[in-house]
Amino acid sequence: xxxxxxxxxxxxxxxxxxxxxxxxxxxxxxxxxxxxxxxxxxxxxxxxxxxxxxxxxxxxxxxxxxxxxxxxxxxxxxxxxxxxxxxxxxxxxxxxxxxxxxxxxxxxxxxxxxxxxxxxxxxxxxxxxxxxxxxxxxxxxxxxxxxxxxxxxxxxxxxxxxxxxxxxxxxxxxxxxxxxxxxxxxxxxxxxxxxxxxxxxxxxxxxxxxxxxxxxxxxxxxxxxxxxxxxxxxxxxxxxxxxxxxxxxxxxxxxxxxxxxxxxxxxxxxxxxxxxxxxxxxxxxxxxxxxxxxxxxxxxxxxxxxxxxxxxxxxxxxxxxxxxxxxxxxxxxxxxxxxxxxxxxxxxxxxxxxxxxxxxxxxxxxxxxxxxxxxxxxxxxxxxxxxxxxxxxxxxxxxxxxxxxxxxxxxxxxxxxxxxxxxxxxxxxxxxxxxx
Amino acid sequence: xxxxxxxxxxxxxxxxxxxxxxxxxxxxxxxxxxxxxxxxxxxxxxxxxxxxxxxxxxxxxxxxxxxxxxxxxxxxxxxxxxxxxxxxxxxxxxxxxxxxxxxxxxxxxxxxxxxxxxxxxxxxxxxxxxxxxxxxxxxxxxxxxxxxxxxxxxxxxxxxxxxxxxxxxxxxxxxxxxxxxxxx
Numbered sequence: 136x137x138x139x140x141x142x143x144x145x146x147x148x149x150x151x152x153x154x155x156x157x158x159x160x161x162x163x164x165x166x167x168x169x170x171x172x173x174x175x176x177x178x179x180x181x182x183x184x185x186x187x188x189x190x191x192x193x194x195x196x197x198x199x200x201x202x203x204x205x206x207x208x209x210x211x212x213x214x215x216x217x218x219x220x221x222x223x224x225x226x227x228x229x230x231x232x233x234x235x236x237x238x239x240x241x242x243x244x245x246x247x248x249x250x251x252x253x254x255x256x257x258x259x260x261x262x263x264x265x266x267x268x269x270x271x272x273x274x275x276x277x278x279x280x281x282x283x284x285x286x287x288x289x290x291x292x293x294x295x296x297x298x299x300x301x302x303x304x305x306x307x308x309x310x311x312x313x314x315x316x317x318x319x320x321x322x323x324x325x326x327x328x329x330x331x332x333x334x335x336x337x338x339x340x341x342x343x344x345x346x347x348x349x350x351x352x353x354x355x356x357x358x359x360x361x362x363x364x365x366x367x368x369x370x371x372x373x374x375x376x377x378x379x380x381x382x383x384x385x386x387x388x389x390x391x392x393x394x395x396x397x398x399x400x401x402x403x404x405x406x407x408x409x410x411x412x413x414x415x416x417x418x419x420x421x422x423x424x425x426x427x428x429x430x431x432x433x434x435x436x437x438x439x440x441x442x443x444x445x446x447x448x449x450x451x452x453x454x455x456x457x458x459x460x461x462x463x464x465x466x467x468x469x470x471x472x473x474x475x476x477x478x479x480x481x482x483x484x485x486x487x488x489x490x491x492x493x494x495x496x497x498x499x500x501x502x503x504x505x506x507x508x509x510x511x512x513x514x515x516x517x518x519x520x521x522x523x524x525x526x527x528x529x530x531x532x533x534x535x536x537x538x539x540x541x542x543x544x545x546x547x548x549x550x551x552x553x554x555x556x557x558x559x560x561x562x563x564x565x566x567x568x569x570x571x
Numbered sequence: 572x573x574x575x576x577x578x579x580x581x582x583x584x585x586x587x588x589x590x591x592x593x594x595x596x597x598x599x600x601x602x603x604x605x606x607x608x609x610x611x612x613x614x615x616x617x618x619x620x621x622x623x624x625x626x627x628x629x630x631x632x633x634x635x636x637x638x639x640x641x642x643x644x645x646x647x648x649x650x651x652x653x654x655x656x657x658x659x660x661x662x663x664x665x666x667x668x669x670x671x672x673x674x675x676x677x678x679x680x681x682x683x684x685x686x687x688x689x690x691x692x693x694x695x696x697x698x699x700x701x702x703x704x705x706x707x708x709x710x711x712x713x714x715x716x717x718x719x720x721x722x723x724x725x726x727x728x729x730x731x732x733x734x735x736x737x738x739x740x741x742x743x744x745x746x747x748x749x750x751x752x753x754x755x
Contacts, residue, residue, distance in 0.1 A: 163671075387602075387604020387605050390604075390605075413590070416597055420632075420634075477647055
């Protein structure tokens with residue numbers, strides 16, 4: 136019989152072979168876990184896990200938050216909220232050089248408060264902003280880079296599905312995680328905006344001459360249109376932060392609120408509502424099979440003793456915590472070259488989380504770092520997912536070499552922000568500490 | 572051939588009907604959750620059984636949605652290796668992947684059916700203020716899992732009988748679905 140570490144390593148390799156052969160990630164993890172549980176705990180134990188875990192997971196009220204956040208984002212984006220945010224951001228910033236870069240980042244951060252999906256943000260803002268940027272003479276590479284990078288803010292600012300899944304897989308408080316992402320999300324947006332300001336100052340050819348300042352009346356009228364965004368964000372984030380409701384309740388309220396707002400403003404047709412519901416149902420099913428597989432994999436690691444052995448091994452190696460985080464950053468960057476963020480998170484959490492917490496790191500803080508690492512990976516060439524979201528939505532107006540060039544400055548900013556989050560855990564932990 | 576075509580048609584229809592039901596249930600869960608939050612905070616009176624009912628409905632949504640997620644190609648898949656393969660190797664990989672998927676989902680369906688039968692045998696009810704019966708939810712969940720296994724099997728048969736030069740990979744009906752799924 137193999138020792139727990141060898142067994143764990145064999146399971147990881149087997150799971151990767153299945154996944155690379157085209158087996159859906161959740162099923163690859165689930166299938167390997169069942170075989171592993173069969174070997175370590177016996178047939179009756181493996182079958183008992185298979186009987187109870189899938190239905191128990193899918194019927195856990197705490198998981199209701201996932202489809203509700205997805206539905207809220209889908210309805211909100213199809214009801215024109217993104218266009219309003221972009222228009223408003225452009226109006227207040229247009230008298231500065233590089234205004235459209237800044238407007239893209241600001242409105243993407245604003246939309247992040249009602250959407251938890253970085254790829255959707257990147258694809259949406261490509262359709263909204265890229266054409267206008269290119270028409271006005273903005274640098275193609277930096278435009279594409281700004282859109283791809285700004286999309287990642289959605290993974291940090293609540294409602295973030297990445298945090299929900301991290302919380303549900305690790306047992307950390309989902310509410311605390313969601314709130315913990317707020318300041319890092321805002322910090323990222325501010326860092327991007329400052330970075331773009333510096334780039335444009337250093338190389339004025341990156342952006343055309345600024346436009347005349349918008350009148351207060353024009354700005355005011357545009358701001359009034361944003362009531363829906365603020366209302367939804369206030370209901371969801373405020374509800375969780377002030378303890379009025381659970382994340383699942385806030386998600387339900389947000390989804391129903393987005394629907395009510397879209398209907399009230401006559402921005403939603405029956406066809407688009409049906410499409411939103413259908414896409415949410417498909418995403419929900421696809422996400423849950425990954426979550427179920429991930430939880431089965433975690434169960435296998437625990438039963439096999441792999442987690443305990445791995446934790447003991449890491450402690451005996453006496454690696455400094457910071458060196459471990461840097462090592463993780465390198466591993467995630469490599470994984471991000473061929474894996475999507477969700478798969479990366481679910482596949483690595485079962486063994487990374489116990490090691491990290493055993494090293495004395497705060498689980499909520501590590502959630503922020505992990506999401507940041509995953510988002511850094513989706514921006515990294517050659518195959519960062521956000522880059523392809525922009526390329527796909529750009530319909531030939533941007534080529535891969537352009538976006539590879541344009542994303543580099545934002546990757547540097549991301550690394551600086553990541554270093555700040557590692558050096559100052561309070562950026563992530565202060566707000567959750569104030570929760571009621 | 573006619574038999575296979577009829578089974579194929581029937582499976583697709585069943586998967587789609589299940590999927591539509593799952594989509595509508597999403598709306599029900601959102602409205603129920605909203606009513607509960609409002610009732611709890613304004614009238615200090617939570618709706619009895621809402622948490623348990625939402626959870627049970629979520630299981631139905633997930634399991635009924637699985638077949639259509641596979642049909643639409645919405646599952647999260649790492650395609651870096653398979654896209655680099657030649658047609659013959661790609662066909663072998665797909666057959667392998669679909670067979671693993673079918674076997675796994677059939678095992679989940681078998682165990683969930685067992686769970687539903689056991690719930691039926693002792694008339695299992697939800698714990699909480701509203702003790703509704705759990706058997707219908709578990710039975711619908713088992714049905715959804717069987718549909719998903721059948722969808723994998725349907726695609727497996729199509730992949731086996733179709734020449735390697737023709738790609739039979741499921742494609743998403745909406746680009747947004749795969750974008751969303753890949754993202755989160």
